[in-house]
Amino acid sequence: MSDLLEAILLGIIQGLTEFLPVSSSGHLELAKVMFGYDKSAEESMLLTVILHAATALSTIVIFRKEIVEIITGLFSWEKEQVEFSGKIILSMIPAAVVGVLFDEQMEALFDKQILLVGFMLVLTGALLFLADRAKNTRKRVSWSNAIIIGVAQMIAILPGISRSGATISTSVLLGVDRTRAAKFSFLMVVPLILGKMAKDILGGEIAYAEGDLVPLLAGFGAAFVTGLVACTWMITLVKKSKLSYFAYYCFAVAAIAIAKGMGWF
Numbered sequence: 566m567s568d569l570l571e572a573i574l575l576g577i578i579q580g581l582t583e584f585l586p587v588s589s590s591g592h593l594e595l596a597k598v599m600f601g602y603d604k605s606a607e608e609s610m611l612l613t614v615i616l617h618a619a620t621a622l623s624t625i626v627i628f629r630k631e632i633v634e635i636i637t638g639l640f641s642w643e644k645e646q647v648e649f650s651g652k653i654i655l656s657m658i659p660a661a662v663v664g665v666l667f668d669e670q671m672e673a674l675f676d677k678q679i680l681l682v683g684f685m686l687v688l689t690g691a692l693l694f695l696a697d698r699a700k701n702t703r704k705r706v707s708w709s710n711a712i713i714i715g716v717a718q719m720i721a722i723l724p725g726i727s728r729s730g731a732t733i734s735t736s737v738l739l740g741v742d743r744t745r746a747a748k749f750s751f752l753m754v755v756p757l758i759l760g761k762m763a764k765d766i767l768g769g770e771i772a773y774a775e776g777d778l779v780p781l782l783a784g785f786g787a788a789f790v791t792g793l794v795a796c797t798w799m800i801t802l803v804k805k806s807k808l809s810y811f812a813y814y815c816f817a818v819a820a821i822a823i824a825k826g827m828g829w830f
Contacts, residue, residue, distance in 0.1 A: 568777070571600055572612070572784035579616035579784075580623070580791025584751070584799040586693055586730025586811045587818070589620070591682040594724050595822050598679055608777075612784065614758075619785040621758040623792030624751050631748065632755075652711035656753045659712075659719035661760065671722055678724060680826030683819045685725025690815035693727075696734035697809040704740045706749050713739060718753065725822070728754060730811070733803060747803045751796065 578596050582589040593613060596602075602609065625632060635650050664671065706714070717735040721728040729750050736746030802808070824830060 568780040569783055571602065572780035573787045574600070575612065576616055576619065576784035576787030576789075577791050580620060580788040580793075581795045582727075583617070583620040583788075583792055584623075584729055584795040586689065586727045586733060586799075586808060587815055588682070588686060588689055588725050588727040588730065589617075590723075591686055591689075591725035591727070591822070592818070594682050595679060595818070595825070598825065612781065615781050615785055616788045617758050619788035620792040620796075621755050623789055623796055624755050626793060627796045628748065628752055631752065635752075649706075652706055652708060653749070653753050653756070655708065656711040656715035656718065656749075657757055659715040660722060660757055663719050663722060664757070679822050681723070682725035683822030683826055685723050686815045686819035686822060689725065689727045689730045690812040690819065692734040693730055693808040693812035693815065696737040697807070697812070699737045699740075701740055702737050702743050702746075704742060706736065706741055706745060710736065710739050710741060714749070714753070718757075725819075727815070729799070730808075730815075734808070743803045744800065747800050 575593060575596055578592050579589050582592045590613065593616070597609065604612070635646055635653075637646075704710075714732050714735050717731040718728060720726060721731040729747075732750040732753070733743075733746050736749060737743055741749070
């Protein structure tokens, strides 16, 4: 398979699975194995970062109104907007700390660790199954909720645990309104992804061979377009409490990943 086609397919997978609660990182690692992706761990991580940046841009486009309201609210010192922004920042801290202190260890996990992906997908499915049965989900995100949701996002750094699945499920299990849970989940990851890119660029870690630019751009474009569709779709699904469907899907993909990781095919 050509590098260009490979990047486009991986971009489509990232765009769809970033917002759907099925683990984009897990699907990317599984797809890389299935495609025979033979790049180094550093090159693999670079592609993952680029594709995540594309879906972060999708989030910005979808939630542009909310983002503008947050920014203008901060400057006008509107209490509700200032508090919401503070909760977003608070929720980012656990994942940011792990990302800064354990960057190399995290990078090693994104090197075709299929068995790990399989077991983490089982955990993701269990979370989704529980969240779909949660009752009394009418609350707003509190300060304590923000910390707990942030810890869920930190754990979801592991490939195979869906970030959106973990954070939305945790929010719903805490009693947060489903629509608010989805919006909070999608908004809280944008600064982290952009921060990760800035850190890698300034640190000279984002580098590519001359022939890699076109595939990277193609993958970025594919992830961005499919991300727009998946983000809108996911908000509708969360409102309708359809998370258990994705739980069964996670269990099925986990079985494939575990079987592949064990060398059964």
